[in-house]
Amino acid sequence: MTPPVLHPHTFGQPHTFPGKLIIVEGIDGSGKSTQLLLLQKWLESQGHNVFFTEWNSSELVKETTKRGKKTKSLTPTTFSLLHATDFASRLYHSILPPLKAGMIVLADRYAYTAFARDAVRGVSPSWVRKLYSFAVQPDLAFYFKVPIDVAIARLLGGTRGQFKYYEAGMDMGLSHDVTESFRIFQTRILSEYDKIVDEYHLTVMDATKEIEEQQDDMREVVTQALEHYKHRRGGYGKRATVFWRRFGVPKPK
Template identity: 30%
Template sequence: MSMVKKGIFLVIEGLDGSGKTTQATLLAQKLSKTYKVLLTAEPSKGKIGSFIRDCCLYEQTRLPTEAEALLFAADRIEHMQKELKPALEEGKLVICDRYVYSSLAYQGSAGLSLDWIKTINARALQPDFSIFIDVPPEKVIERLKRKKSVMETLETQRKVQEVYLKYVDKGELVRINGDRDKEFVAEELYAKVSGLLEPVKGYVSKAV
């Protein structure tokens, strides 16, 4: 774990359709009763992040995988400079919906070298804690079909999950079983994060 001087940086990861955005939101709501919290996400709301959302999140406008990986890395630097670092310097608990592991999982599963992806993200802030909301690929495909927002195939989702689980096995990601009612997932996530924060809570500003 790489500890920043002030604040704590927590990342929530998961497959598209895993419910990670819902869980990040619920977690931020609970923790904001105790700490000053910033909930943010990638792609960011900056210029590069907006371009990514316009051009890289829809099958008909996708760019070459290498170009997308570089765009995500560039957005990450802008996000870090304009939002993440200032919030951490204020002593906030920063909760980020997707970060470097998303690039490793998605662009890595598409065939890019994981080492190369790490290299282009070498300047990114290191999270203090990273959580993976794990849902079977078959389940996320079902959820996405109901929302009519399926972009990746089942095989692609399996490959993405495989990369995530590789980092779970390495101890870099903490796995939470997301294949349950969202209330149970939220309870476990809150308990897990509260336990992780306990030894380092002095780094985070208290809610007023």
């Protein structure tokens, strides 16, 4: 008897699930999460079932990553493998089921984040790509391109106020100053992203534009991509619609 085989997805080929996978990429401070949130609001207002998932959020490895970061014992390779584990777990639990059910899945960061970051940390770029070969190819991948100074200004002036140790690449010993380390590290990531945009044909967004302008651009691209998408809803959604149609308050004469 042969063991059950999970679908051997090959990253680089379109998936065949009824749902749609839309992802955003960009460095910290590019505004990608804001844009994805606004897109989610809009899709939901249109009656779509939307499922949201974000980088490094699975219960399975969150604790471990935290522990590793605290003891500063993570190496570029274990750092990379932990993120791949998180990704695999989320793919299995949060991405594949809704895609199979025909939902729209929104992902804040995807495998490309690993391709960019891990390469800068010094692991072999071809190895990271092989690691993620089981990933599902997104239907749409946005890259929010932003100059480093704009990102830094946003992060320092915004709610965060300071940089996190690993996000600033402090583990790489680039500079003792956190802001300076962030600048060097994220600049290198930006140039990795530029390569990835070409390699995987990501849709580049001008992240220096006003928020609502970017959102309009994004919604336009998404509308086109969803042209042939048949959206499905659970029973509850359907009943609500029918209910209002049948028992809606009659318009005053």
